[in-house]
Amino acid sequence: MDKPVGRKGKRKEGLEWIDEDMKATREKNRADALQRARKNLRRLINANVDAWAERVKFFTLTFKENVQDIKMANYEFKKFRQRLEYHLELKLKYVAVIEFQKRGAIHYHMVTFNMPYVPHADLERIWGHGFVKVNAIDEVDNVGAYVTKYMTKDNDDERLKGEKCYFSSRGLIKPAEEIIKKEDLNALREALSPNKVYENTFDSEHLGLINYQQYNLKRKYM
Incomplete structure (x- = not known):
């Protein structure tokens, strides 16, 4: 017959469960922070x-x-x-x-x-x-x-x-303000359509379905 689990055992098990939950939360927060860092750096460079x-x-x-x-x-x-x-x-x-x-x-x-x-x-x-x-x-x-x-x-x-x-370094040009309104985004997408060089749709663990479009304003089209 198995021995009953004492209060100490239950408390330890509960703490282990809490620790795993906190660890998962920290890992998600760190992944989100790195995602934001990549996004900010990408926009700064461009x-x-x-x-x-x-x-x-x-x-x-x-x-x-x-x-x-x-x-x-x-x-x-x-x-x-x-x-x-x-x-x-x-x-x-x-x-x-x-x-x-x-x-x-x-x-x-x-x-x-x-x-x-x-x-x-x-x-x-x-x-x-x-x-x-x-x-x-x-x-x-x-x-x-x-x-x-x-x-x-x-x-x-x-x-x-x-x-x-x-x-x-200091003194870099700051990225332009992000466009959030859907109607403004659609208007910009239409204006830039001749300069589109790449498009892809993929799932992001933290952001869901992403439609990524890339434009090169330096390219000239007839």
Whole structure:
């Protein structure tokens, strides 16, 4: 015959159930926060593409050593940015995203809006900690989406708790106000229809059914 579960056992079981519920709530809140961060960053980047005199540039900074301490890595990234600004004699307009490699190492994806041409060898010398990979993005229609895709992989890493998942410089152009009214949205969609380059419909765990449409205002149509 099974022994009856005492009050202590019931209380423990109840606490475990509460802990699981609180854990699920925290995970959902964190996922929602990251979703908002990706959205805000995507809109910020796209608002600054073509807003400055130079072509947008995108490159990845990788540590040669297996650096996993986020505070140390962020400090070295800050020093790199300061050295680069000193080399260029200007204040950079930029956004940078943190990503974690499979081995746990930290690296940075950086997009600059006002940086003139810098030879690859000079970039690696100024970085000074490993390798710099330059990505060609001249043909990318949605630079914001291109950069923020790196936030979807490992930005729920425990090391990011209490830390920023991306950095941005001061003085960037703020995104335009979002359109909420359905009639205004329909009117804008109609006006932009010749410039539509992509459309997709998908389910979002937190937002439901999403109809995503992408437009490139730089393209000219007859």
